[in-house]
Amino acid sequence: xxxxxxxxxxxxxxxxxxxxxxxxxxxxxxxxxxxxxxxxxxxxxxxxxxxxxxxxxxxxxxxxxxxxxxxxxxxxxxxxxxxxxxxxxxxxxxxxxxxxxxxxxxxxxxxxxxxxxxxxxxxxxxxxx
Ligand code: CO
Numbered sequence: 001x002x003x004x005x006x007x008x009x010x011x012x013x014x015x016x017x018x019x020x021x022x023x024x025x026x027x028x029x030x031x032x033x034x035x036x037x038x039x040x041x042x043x044x045x046x047x048x049x050x051x052x053x054x055x056x057x058x059x060x061x062x063x064x065x066x067x068x069x070x071x072x073x074x075x076x077x078x079x080x081x082x083x084x085x086x087x088x089x090x091x092x093x094x095x096x097x098x099x100x101x102x103x104x105x106x107x108x109x110x111x112x113x114x115x116x117x118x119x120x121x122x123x124x125x126x127x128x129x
Contacts (some may be wrong), residue, residue, distance in 0.1 A: 004079035013053035
């Protein structure tokens with residue numbers, strides 16, 4: 001298990017990607033439209049920022065999050081070679097998954113989200129590349 005990315009909710013992924021590129025020299029590694037969002041991964045060298053920007057009129061979880069909280073860190077993700085086994089181990093340890101089973105995420109990854117009430121207040125994502 002190792003750190004993979006911080007998911008950042010934003011209402012302007014292009015502007016934030018440009019700012020981070022100029023300020024921190026972090027290039028765009030991948031960009032796609034996924035689940036009603038523009039998703040932009042910035043390459044930090046040993047992990048990523050995942051910019052999550054709802055498309056206009058999106059009513060998904062990130063749009064709701066932005067309405068309630070404004071822009072900022074939405075979740076942290078840990079990479080594992082076997083997301084199913086990692087999920088089972090987490091459940092054995094008392095963690096509550098939000099998803100019943102791993103599902104397709106952005107960039108073709110398999111992901112599962114874990115409930116922040118069971119992880120010390122942090123929305124965690126397990127991701128298998
Ligand atoms: Co993520």
